[in-house]
Amino acid sequence: MINVAIIYHSGYGHTERLAQSVAVGVRDGGAEAGLFRATELATPQSEHWTTLKAADALIFGAPTYMGAASAEFKKFADTSSHVWANHDWKDKLAAGFTNSGSVAGDKSSTLNQMFILASQHGMIWVPPAFKPGFSKSSQEYDTAINRTGFYTGVGTQSLDDHGPDQSPNAADLETGRRLGERVAVVAHRWTGAQAA
Numbered sequence: 145m146i147n148v149a150i151i152y153h154s155g156y157g158h159t160e161r162l163a164q165s166v167a168v169g170v171r172d173g174g175a176e177a178g179l180f181r182a183t184e185l186a187t188p189q190s191e192h193w194t195t196l197k198a199a200d201a202l203i204f205g206a207p208t209y210m211g212a213a214s215a216e217f218k219k220f221a222d223t224s225s226h227v228w229a230n231h232d233w234k235d236k237l238a239a240g241f242t243n244s245g246s247v248a249g250d251k252s253s254t255l256n257q258m259f260i261l262a263s264q265h266g267m268i269w270v271p272p273a274f275k276p277g278f279s280k281s282s283q284e285y286d287t288a289i290n291r292t293g294f295y296t297g298v299g300t301q302s303l304d305d306h307g308p309d310q311s312p313n314a315a316d317l318e319t320g321r322r323l324g325e326r327v328a329v330v331a332h333r334w335t336g337a338q339a340a
């Protein structure tokens with residue numbers, strides 16, 4: 145069975161909600177989903193590195209803090225240099241998601257960081273391939289899929305005065321779910337495995 149690992153950080157829970165939706169999508173795509181906190185992968189001694197080595201795809205997730213992935217996610221990325229040395233992740237699929245308070249908020253920087261991390265590992269990047277859902281007067285910002293209009297990965301918006309039980313909204317969570325589903329579907333094509 146295809147195995148997809150989602151490695152994420154979330155300081156206040158909003159990105160964690162998104163990560164959970166991405167995991168639902170992976171399962172909807174017929175694959176197994178594992179959720180891993182980046183803080184549990186802060187040292188090379190973590191047992192989770194073995195699990196990641198066996199995965200078919202890795203999906204990276206982090207909040208955008210000060211125009212970049214959070215420091216905890218960056219710590220995980222830096223620690224991954226020990227598997228970079230062995231090319232453990234070469235030819236695995238990769239994708240990314242981020243959440244932040246502003247509509248834009250420099251989320252592109254975080255998604256580019258994840259794309260570069262994947263490229264340094266020799267991974268194959270899977271963009272969401274969703275059209276921007278809010279670019280016509282007939283569309284509603286609050287209900288649009290990919291309402292923030294990113295192509296590199298999924299970028300959602302949570303309101304700073306709302307808790308993770310309220311925000312990101314249903315459309316953003318659905319956008320994350322679709323990313324997980326897409327990665328699972330592409331992983332089946334890439335590996336030739338049958339969907340479960």
Ligand SMILES: Cc1cc2nc3c(=O)[nH]c(=O)nc-3n(C[C@H](O)[C@H](O)[C@H](O)COP(=O)(O)O)c2cc1C
Pocket residue numbers: 153154155156157158159160207208209210211212243244245246247248249250302304
């Ligand atoms: C230290 C810090 C820096 C932040 N920087 C940004 C930023 O650059 N752009 C933005 O849109 N929001 C920014 N925010 C808002 C967060 O992205 C937002 O609160 C998000 O929901 C946090 O996700 P989390 O709950 O998963 O930690 C920042 C928040 C914090 C705490």
